[in-house]
Amino acid sequence: MTAAPRFPSHCLRLLTLAAAMAWTTLALADDYAGVNALIRSGQAAAAIAKADEYLAAKPRDPQMRFLKGVAQSEAGRTADAIATFSALNADYPELPEPYNNLAVLHAGQAQFEKARAALEMAVRVNPRYAVAHENLGDVYARLAAVEYAKAQQLDAANTTVAPKLTLIRQLFERPRAQAAPPR
CATH class of the missing domain: 1.10.246 (Serum Albumin; Chain A, Domain 1)
Known part of the structure; x- marks a missing residue:
């Protein structure tokens, strides 16, 4: 395959929590908002740590897993983000957002x-x-x-x-x- 030019990051839209908050219930909003605030403030590593802490007790929570994938992506941990979104797709195939974000990561690698x-x-x-x-x-x-x-x-x-x-x-x-x- 001919080497393709790098896919500009501004071309595909990565879904962030602003669009994903539709998943949120009031009882869990603070946990999600805290991770989202860390992501938005450029503290991706802290967001990942906070997500991991939350997921230790609730490992199947799809929204927190999604946020972790966003944080991994923001931290430049593309392989980890791909793994996170792929696992979400396998566990929750009815959710379109993880497919979208996985696609953005693949496109960023010219895949x-x-x-x-x-x-x-x-x-x-x-x-x-x-x-x-x-x-x-x-x-x-x-x-x-x-x-x-x-x-x-x-x-x-x-x-x-x-x-x-x-x-x-x-x-x-x-x-x-x-x-x-x-x-």
Whole structure:
């Protein structure tokens, strides 16, 4: 497979607690809010530790496991986050959010086929999940770019490929003046 350019982090949307709070019950809100506050303040390691403490007593809690995966991702512990979201998908296949976040991590590693498969599961589980649909569109575009780049390598004389590849690359470029602030 042709080496694909690094997938810009601003392209796919990682679901964070703000969207996941729909899972919350009032009795547990403080535990989730505490971990979320640590994540938002850039204290991912502390968030992971607090999540682990909570999960020691309630190891199957899907929301805290989800938050732990978000914290792992924020801490740059991609392999751990992938493992966390994969385990959530296995234990709670009816939840689309872990599939979405798993896809974002795979796309960040240019593993677009894995990202596509995870996002297709997310939209199969919840056909009204707009974020997953948007992310799936982005992944399809990246897969198209990989194929156009292959076609260009195999047949440099083909003049129809270069404009298509340029258009797709422009989708993922963001002018410096419009760049989003880091998350």
